[in-house]
Amino acid sequence: MDKPTRCRGMRDMLPDEMRRFRRVEEAFRVACLGWGYEEIRTPVLEYLHLFTTAGTLSPQMLGRVYSFLDWDGWSGERVVLRPDSTIPTTRLYADSLDGGDVAKMFYVQNVFRFAEGDESREDWQCGVELIGDSQPQGDIELVLLGREVLTHLGLQVEVRLSHTGLVRAVLARAGLDASEQLALYDRILDGDDLALRELQERLPEVGGSLEMLLSMEGEGVAYLGNLRSSFGGSIPELERSLDELAAVASALEALGCRCLISAAMVRNFEYYTGPAFQFEVAGRRVGGGGRYDALLSLVAGRQVPASGFALEAGALAGLLSVEASERRIATVAVKAADGEALALAFRLASTLRAEGLTVQVAGTAPDGGPSVEVAGEGFVLSGVGGKARRLASVEAVAEALREIGCD
Amino acid sequence: MIKLALPAGDLRTPVSNVLESAGLRVEGYGEGSRTYILRVGRHEGVIARVFREKDIPIQIALGNYDLGVCGLAWIEELRARFPQHPVVLLRDMGVGRSGLYVASAADGERDVSSLGGRRGLRIASEYPNLAEAFALAARLPAYRVQAVWGAAEAYPPEDADLAVITAADEAAVSTHGLIPLHRLLDGSAWLIANAGSLARKDLSPLLDLLARGTSRGDMPHLRLPPPLPMGAQKQPVAPLRAETLRMALPDGHQQRHVVAALRDAGLLPRRGYDESQCLRRPESPIEGLEIKVIRPHDMPQLVATGEMDLAVTGRDCVNEHLSRFPSSPIEEVVDLQRAQFNLAAVVSEEVAASDLSGALAHWRAQGRQVIRVASEFPGIADAYARSRHLGRYQVIPIAGASEGFVPEDAELLIEGTETGKTLVENRLKPIELLFRSTTCLVAGKGREFKGRRREVFDHVLSALRSSTKAA
Numbered sequence: 001m002d003k004p005t006r007c008r009g010m011r012d013m014l015p016d017e018m019r020r021f022r023r024v025e026e027a028f029r030v031a032c033l034g035w036g037y038e039e040i041r042t043p044v045l046e047y048l049h050l051f052t053t054a055g056t057l058s059p060q061m062l063g064r065v066y067s068f069l070d071w072d073g074w075s076g077e078r079v080v081l082r083p084d085s086t087i088p089t090t091r092l093y094a095d096s097l098d099g100g101d102v103a104k105m106f107y108v109q110n111v112f113r114f115a116e117g118d119e120s121r122e123d124w125q126c127g128v129e130l131i132g133d134s135q136p137q138g139d140i141e142l143v144l145l146g147r148e149v150l151t152h153l154g155l156q157v158e159v160r161l162s163h164t165g166l167v168r169a170v171l172a173r174a175g176l177d178a179s180e181q182l183a184l185y186d187r188i189l190d191g192d193d194l195a196l197r198e199l200q201e202r203l204p205e206v207g208g209s210l211e212m213l214l215s216m217e218g219e220g221v222a223y224l225g226n227l228r229s230s231f232g233g234s235i236p237e238l239e240r241s242l243d244e245l246a247a248v249a250s251a252l253e254a255l256g257c258r259c260l261i262s263a264a265m266v267r268n269f270e271y272y273t274g275p276a277f278q279f280e281v282a283g284r285r286v287g288g289g290g291r292y293d294a295l296l297s298l299v300a301g302r303q304v305p306a307s308g309f310a311l312e313a314g315a316l317a318g319l320l321s322v323e324a325s326e327r328r329i330a331t332v333a334v335k336a337a338d339g340e341a342l343a344l345a346f347r348l349a350s351t352l353r354a355e356g357l358t359v360q361v362a363g364t365a366p367d368g369g370p371s372v373e374v375a376g377e378g379f380v381l382s383g384v385g386g387k388a389r390r391l392a393s394v395e396a397v398a399e400a401l402r403e404i405g406c407d
Numbered sequence: 408m409i410k411l412a413l414p415a416g417d418l419r420t421p422v423s424n425v426l427e428s429a430g431l432r433v434e435g436y437g438e439g440s441r442t443y444i445l446r447v448g449r450h451e452g453v454i455a456r457v458f459r460e461k462d463i464p465i466q467i468a469l470g471n472y473d474l475g476v477c478g479l480a481w482i483e484e485l486r487a488r489f490p491q492h493p494v495v496l497l498r499d500m501g502v503g504r505s506g507l508y509v510a511s512a513a514d515g516e517r518d519v520s521s522l523g524g525r526r527g528l529r530i531a532s533e534y535p536n537l538a539e540a541f542a543l544a545a546r547l548p549a550y551r552v553q554a555v556w557g558a559a560e561a562y563p564p565e566d567a568d569l570a571v572i573t574a575a576d577e578a579a580v581s582t583h584g585l586i587p588l589h590r591l592l593d594g595s596a597w598l599i600a601n602a603g604s605l606a607r608k609d610l611s612p613l614l615d616l617l618a619r620g621t622s623r624g625d626m627p628h629l630r631l632p633p634p635l636p637m638g639a640q641k642q643p644v645a646p647l648r649a650e651t652l653r654m655a656l657p658d659g660h661q662q663r664h665v666v667a668a669l670r671d672a673g674l675l676p677r678r679g680y681d682e683s684q685c686l687r688r689p690e691s692p693i694e695g696l697e698i699k700v701i702r703p704h705d706m707p708q709l710v711a712t713g714e715m716d717l718a719v720t721g722r723d724c725v726n727e728h729l730s731r732f733p734s735s736p737i738e739e740v741v742d743l744q745r746a747q748f749n750l751a752a753v754v755s756e757e758v759a760a761s762d763l764s765g766a767l768a769h770w771r772a773q774g775r776q777v778i779r780v781a782s783e784f785p786g787i788a789d790a791y792a793r794s795r796h797l798g799r800y801q802v803i804p805i806a807g808a809s810e811g812f813v814p815e816d817a818e819l820l821i822e823g824t825e826t827g828k829t830l831v832e833n834r835l836k837p838i839e840l841l842f843r844s845t846t847c848l849v850a851g852k853g854r855e856f857k858g859r860r861r862e863v864f865d866h867v868l869s870a871l872r873s874s875t876k877a878a
Contacts, residue, residue, distance in 0.1 A: 049549035062543050074711040074732040076551040178634045
């Protein structure tokens with residue numbers, strides 16, 4: 001018989017990986033709760049139409065979703081394995097929370113997107129969504145919150161800022177329609193020099209300085225000033241985006257958060273409308289987000305400003321050091337397999353667990369670990385250095401196990 | 408051995424002529440032989456098999472066949488869902504030219520840009536992946552694609568807002584009473600190959616004849632629309648609901664049986680549906696009853712969604728629908744006891760077993776890890792494989808001509824058999840009866856009608872029940 005194998009693109013998480021994953025999750029939860037966010041979870045299945053409207057997921061992303069007809073989908077209405085968490089969160093807001101001033105939500109959940117070969121098709125996101133009238137301080141809050149999580153995990157984080165309005169203004173100025181904008185933008189991000197040259201030919205009045213905007217990065221407010229000087233005259237539509245970005249960058253700089261400005265940074269940017277940001281650790285992108293003021297109007301039919309970000313929990317867990325489990329498990333040894341002896345062993349294990357200890361029932365302790373045996377009126381504790389000790393009470397056993405870290 | 412997949416249906420004669428003119432005679436192919444595995448002239452190392460056209464790209468992609476000929480639209484239909492499929496386009500065969508159009512009803516939208524922002528559009532097509540690609544590219548909000556077995560042109564306006572159909576040209580689209588909105592593809596029959604076979608196998612005995620000589624042909628491509636402007640957010644389209652009762656009748660091989668049943672019940676359409684005629688909208692024999700002729704496979708869905716009130720279809724189609732959607736609100740209301748046949752699990756005569764457990768043991772002894780189940784009824788086949796604990800299995804949905812699949816391309820068929828003669832001819836045998844299929848009248852479960860619609864509903868049921876009892 002064939003050995004069972006995992007589906008391609010799916011991964012198991014072993015105990016060590018789970019420990020690191022939980023550390024990420026816990027650091028994220030603690031930080032979010034500290035900033036006044038509340039935890040939510042959205043279902044893994046959503047209607048496909050939630051994601052297909054223009055301005056939600058980009059066509060590139062839509063080409064990678066897992067959609068199918070549900071068991072009651074005779075009408076042809078397709079459902080999809082959640083490919084993104086922001087859009088379902090706006091749906092949740094519209095369904096259940098609309099009407100409040102500001103909704104501050106966070107979640108830890110998985111998303112599913114097709115990827116080539118053995119690349120991961122399931123990713124775990126630690127996400128935050130801030131919906132309501134909270135701009136521009138909301139963008140600053142989100143960058144600081146994300147940075148706090150990463151710093152707490154002991155990671156050196158680099159923050160990159162962008163604004164989708166910058167690239168949109170340039171591409172619109174070049175006379176490209178929405179789909180052409182996306183295609184050309186993707187080529188630029190993929191480092192296709194020809195794409196940049198094509199754009200330069202379409203915008204002779206801007207010329208060579210386009211490379212500065214689309215291929216370069218610069219430091220905070222100073223670089224933004226240079227962009228304003230270089231493009232303000234030829235593409236006046238950039239002004240508003242530069243102003244919004246400058247407000248965020250200057251506040252973050254004043255708070256000691258160094259920011260790199262990278263105009264062409266955000267992929268699949270269809271629903272982002274304002275400042276966007278990205279977190280990098282050791283040159284690797286570990287999260288990002290931005291403002292999506294138009295999304296709520298598409299989902300709920302009402303204009304509500306919003307922004308959010310997600311950290312890639314799996315990638316972050318991979319960056320943390322491996323830690324052996326410090327927990328020691330005591331074993332209540334069963335000498336006979338009759339009902340009375342088994343009941344006695346499970347009763348003792350239960351009592352010890354009630355004392356806050358980690359206890360299992362087995363024939364022998366693994367690799368000579370701590371082991372307790374019922375012996376007449378008392379107990380025999382072995383596997384704790386030296387000879388076995390006879391103890392008179394459950395309390396004494398618990399105390400001895402606590403001393404060696406079974407709690 | 409080189410394996411060649413050839414199309415049945417309309418392409419059979421023109422493709423046969425092209426093969427002959429290239430010096431390749433496939434015995435029995437042009438004459439429409441039902442012997443599904445054919446010898447290819449004097450070429451000892453070549454076999455050809457006839458498939459429904461839409462199955463050919465799938466068979467090539469699976470690597471079951473090395474070379475094949477089929478219409479470009481079916482290749483693009485597969486590519487739209489599986490962009491990495493290993494099918495290589497080799498040559499335009501220059502026959503079977505047609506276009507793939509998005510069309511609306513004559514009183515519907517007049518150009519594609521007016522679809523922008525329309526919520527809830529229903530798109531009927533035999534090409535659901537291409538219909539989906541169109542809707543996604545156009546960024547239609549909250550659309551529904553209705554995958555149909557055929558006759559998509561008959562769906563607008565009552566049962567769909569748009570249809571994606573093949574037609575020779577725009578004028579041919581108009582003859583269906585539709586307006587062509589967008590041409591997705593210009594197609595014709597192409598010679599295609601499995602990429603792995605091309606890379607590793609000597610296919611030159613056939614390629615020398617078929618892929619050489621004339622020009623390779625321009626590489627046609629799918630023309631998807633740009634995102635359509637949203638405009639003002641338009642309200643969902645309310646499906647047209649007639650004041651009449653709507654009944655679907657089948658085309659194809661069931662038609663003659665249904666004509667007989669309707670004649671006995673005094674319900675035969677006055678014009679357009681008999682032994683010699685099949686109009687999509689025949690003239691109803693009763694005031695208040697509207698009749699449309701579509702594929703029997705597609706009827707349960709239309710009854711479930713309420714687009715049709717009654718449908719005369721096969722129990723096989725009903726069970727297929729219910730296998731995929733167990734809570735679907737449809738029910739059989741009259742068994743017309745016509746066109747009866749058994750749906751059975753069928754294996755090769757070479758399998759030394761008389762039941763499924765014996766057959767499974769046989770295949771496992773041969774080292775087969777995955778049991779391939781081919782069927783026109785993938786929902787029923789899947790339910791059967793699950794309930795009989797086949798272990799690791801693969802359901803291969805096929806569009807027909809299934810007898811030749813076993814044993815080379817599948818271990819098991821879920822197949823309809825009337826007399827068993829075709830099975831014997833193809834060296835097959837049934838090992839388990841799934842159910843006995845028959846023509847039946849289906850209706851929406853628990854659906855209530857009022858006024859004239861109620862009267863017509865009761866009359867149709869009563870007439871069909873009485874005539875069935877009398878027969």
